Amino acid sequence: MTRTLNIKDALNEALRQEMEADSRIVLMGEDIAGGAGRDDINPDGTDCWGGVFGVTKDLLGQFGRDRVVDTAIAETGFVGAAIGASLVGMRPIVEIMFADFIGTSFDQLLNHAAKLRYMYGGKVSVPIVVRTVTGAGFRAGAEHSQTLYSLYTHVPGLKVVAPSTARDAKGLMLSAIRDPNPVIFMEHKRLYLLDDDVPEEPYTIPFGVARIAREGKDVTIVGVQKMVHTALDAAKLLAEEGIEAEVIDPRTYSPLDEDTILGSVEKTGRLVIVDESHPRCSLPTDISALVADKGFASLRSPIKMVTGPHTPIPFSPPLEDAFIPDAGQIVEAVKSQFEMARS
Amino acid sequence: MTVGRDTLIDLWTRMVRIRRFEDRVATVAANNEADGFLHTYSGQEAVACGVLPPLRDEDWFTSTYRNHGHAIARNIPLDGLAGEVYGKANGVCRGKGGSMHVADQDYGMIGGMGIVAGGLPIATGVAYGYKYLGKDNVSAAFFGDGAVHQGAWHESLDFAALFECPVIFVCENNLYAESTYIEYHLNAESISAMAAPYGIPAVQVDGMDVLAVRDAMEEAIDRGRSGGGPSLIEAMTYRYGGQYEGDNQLYKPAKEEAWWREQDPLLRFRATVEGIIDSAELDAIDEQAAADVAAAFDIAIAAPWPDVSELTTDVYAPIA
Ligand SMILES: Cc1ncc(C[n+]2csc(CCOP(=O)(O)OP(=O)(O)O)c2C)c(N)n1
Ligand SMILES: [Mg+2]
Numbered sequence: 001m002t003r004t005l006n007i008k009d010a011l012n013e014a015l016r017q018e019m020e021a022d023s024r025i026v027l028m029g030e031d032i033a034g035g036a037g038r039d040d041i042n043p044d045g046t047d048c049w050g051g052v053f054g055v056t057k058d059l060l061g062q063f064g065r066d067r068v069v070d071t072a073i074a075e076t077g078f079v080g081a082a083i084g085a086s087l088v089g090m091r092p093i094v095e096i097m098f099a100d101f102i103g104t105s106f107d108q109l110l111n112h113a114a115k116l117r118y119m120y121g122g123k124v125s126v127p128i129v130v131r132t133v134t135g136a137g138f139r140a141g142a143e144h145s146q147t148l149y150s151l152y153t154h155v156p157g158l159k160v161v162a163p164s165t166a167r168d169a170k171g172l173m174l175s176a177i178r179d180p181n182p183v184i185f186m187e188h189k190r191l192y193l194l195d196d197d198v199p200e201e202p203y204t205i206p207f208g209v210a211r212i213a214r215e216g217k218d219v220t221i222v223g224v225q226k227m228v229h230t231a232l233d234a235a236k237l238l239a240e241e242g243i244e245a246e247v248i249d250p251r252t253y254s255p256l257d258e259d260t261i262l263g264s265v266e267k268t269g270r271l272v273i274v275d276e277s278h279p280r281c282s283l284p285t286d287i288s289a290l291v292a293d294k295g296f297a298s299l300r301s302p303i304k305m306v307t308g309p310h311t312p313i314p315f316s317p318p319l320e321d322a323f324i325p326d327a328g329q330i331v332e333a334v335k336s337q338f339e340m341a342r343s
Numbered sequence: 344m345t346v347g348r349d350t351l352i353d354l355w356t357r358m359v360r361i362r363r364f365e366d367r368v369a370t371v372a373a374n375n376e377a378d379g380f381l382h383t384y385s386g387q388e389a390v391a392c393g394v395l396p397p398l399r400d401e402d403w404f405t406s407t408y409r410n411h412g413h414a415i416a417r418n419i420p421l422d423g424l425a426g427e428v429y430g431k432a433n434g435v436c437r438g439k440g441g442s443m444h445v446a447d448q449d450y451g452m453i454g455g456m457g458i459v460a461g462g463l464p465i466a467t468g469v470a471y472g473y474k475y476l477g478k479d480n481v482s483a484a485f486f487g488d489g490a491v492h493q494g495a496w497h498e499s500l501d502f503a504a505l506f507e508c509p510v511i512f513v514c515e516n517n518l519y520a521e522s523t524y525i526e527y528h529l530n531a532e533s534i535s536a537m538a539a540p541y542g543i544p545a546v547q548v549d550g551m552d553v554l555a556v557r558d559a560m561e562e563a564i565d566r567g568r569s570g571g572g573p574s575l576i577e578a579m580t581y582r583y584g585g586q587y588e589g590d591n592q593l594y595k596p597a598k599e600e601a602w603w604r605e606q607d608p609l610l611r612f613r614a615t616v617e618g619i620i621d622s623a624e625l626d627a628i629d630e631q632a633a634a635d636v637a638a639a640f641d642i643a644i645a646a647p648w649p650d651v652s653e654l655t656t657d658v659y660a661p662i663a
Pocket of ligand 2: 515516520
């Protein structure tokens with residue numbers, strides 16, 4: 001049976017269902033329950049926060065403090081501890097409250113989680129999930145708004161997931177938990193309340209399989225996480241002008257579904273990639289390189305990237321709005337492709 | 344009392360300016376007049392006003408996202424601060440930082456940092472620089488009780504002790520790291536006790552008593568200026584607001600908050616100066632502070648937004 005859930009609640013359901021099924025799973029992070037040390041005023045085991053955005057709400061009540069662990073502000077410590085616990089059979093899921101804070105734990109991910117299996121000859125694996133929160137548009141300033149997808153995607157050994165719908169969020173979360181590798185699971189703070197039809201029973205969505213969010217024959221628009229929705233808005237505007245855009249949501253960036261992107265470009269001959277991140281060494285440059293390399297013959301015009309600028313993310317509302325790509329910029333990019341056709 | 348009347352008046356002025364500013368920020372947040380996360384400082388005024396006035400203007404310090412009190416205690420003009428809360432062009436960072444990242448190095452405030460413990464290594468480096476350059480300045484780093492779990496915290500104390508950097512680590516221990524109570528998150532006996540293994544002199548002080556904080560600070564400053572290296576001050580205090588405005592605060596027992604409100608730094612100050620400054624004079628300063636805050640917000644509200652061209656400026660410094 002399906003019903004309408006938003007991304008926050010779909011993730012909560014995924015965590016709950018998998019924790020019910022697998023006692024090896026523990027959640028760790030700062031204020032993921034909230035009120036730790038104050039059980040005297042919350043004696044019935046209710047949480048105060050359930051995380052800043054409420055994704056882990058009410059899990060404390062069901063699973064207790066042994067499995068929903070509020071940590072100190074020690075990301076290196078608890079991410080590393082999750083790695084260690086996973087080596088001996090646990091399935092830890094840790095939360096880094098904002099993707100921007102990952103710097104404080106990055107060494108454990110970059111040099112340990114990602115590499116232990118490879119450099120130790122393949123005997124061990126690190127089945128952890130690192131949930132974190134991405135995205136601008138929340139007026140949260142330069143240190144609470146980044147996406148940083150490409151930092152992880154760059155690192156062999158890590159898997160990188162960034163869902164844009166509630167249905168995908170749940171299915172990808174269950175895959176992430178069951179995956180024997182370290183998975184960075186990125187949740188966009190401005191998508192948490194977005195509704196979708198979500199099946200009630202547990203289900204998985206495989207990594208490395210893109211979702212075609214809209215079919216079209218004239219141009220392929222690849223959207224990164226929240227930008228999938230912006231791309232869909234642009235597709236509507238383009239349709240009014242007789243241009244049918246195909247919108248692709250890769251859903252996972254490591255692994256990346258190359259075939260779906262290449263197949264779509266083969267059909268449309270045009271590619272626009274939209275990402276709110278900074279443009280350099282990014283998912284758009286990566287996907288551009290892929291298509292320039294393996295899909296060159298299909299291209300009828302230059303590949304276009306629509307991204308945020310190479311600047312930190314400003315607080316001031318009009319500046320932040322100018323930072324984030326909008327549908328109008330995508331429409332412009334597509335139109336420019338029709339003007340710059342290859343003879 | 345070793346502190347003169349003028350100094351007392353000055354400390355009171357700074358404290359009430361903070362309180363009235365944060366009262367207004369709370370209203371702004373409640374009415375959704377400004378966007379973003381707003382972290383208020385009410386309750387902690389005695390820490391900023393004990394620590395910052397004894398420093399020289401050229402003694403730089405780092406702050407956190409909970410920085411309005413630090414800015415005001417350093418006499419950064421209120422209109423620029425209010426402008427930054429809204430992200431207006433008149434803001435101290437021209438709107439690009441926002442409330443969490445208030446800064447003005449002309450007043451010694453390197454800036455508010457959003458990453459817990461992010462300021463400690465930087466303040467340590469500032470002190471290292473002063474020493475290398477042969478200056479007798481000291482630096483300071485504010486941090487909360489939650490910050491002591493970060494590697495950056497430990498590495499800073501270690502570096503500062505090893506190289507005898509004149510940095511003063513100032514802990515504002517308000518008993519909570521977001522919603523998490525200190526007795527849960529801290530295994531050490533106290534935060535001041537955590538400085539001992541690094542060989543750093545540390546004291547725990549009553550952070551609701553501006554003069555007690557000031558005494559501790561003066562001692563730490565003397566140590567730093569005279570080549571005695573780093574110090575740590577743990578000021579016991581309380582935040583009246585949530586982690587940020589809008590926080591449900593379900594984790595705070597009402598009795599606890601009531602007890603701390605009886606220790607209110609403004610009330611305590613009034614009691615301390617009884618017989619030296621009459622309450623009508625204190626009231627008049629408080630009213631003036633409220634008027635100054637209102638005027639500052641009027642300026643900020645009327646100020647223009649930054650021009651969109653500002654989006655791409657100041658990413659890199661130009662090559663001279
Ligand atoms: C490295 C890092 N982890 C997590 C956070 C999220 N966060 C912001 S404030 C805070 C609590 C800090 O508590 P404390 O140090 O006691 O300072 P207070 O807010 O009480 O002044 C947390 C966990 C962060 N900003 N940086
Ligand atoms: Mg605190």
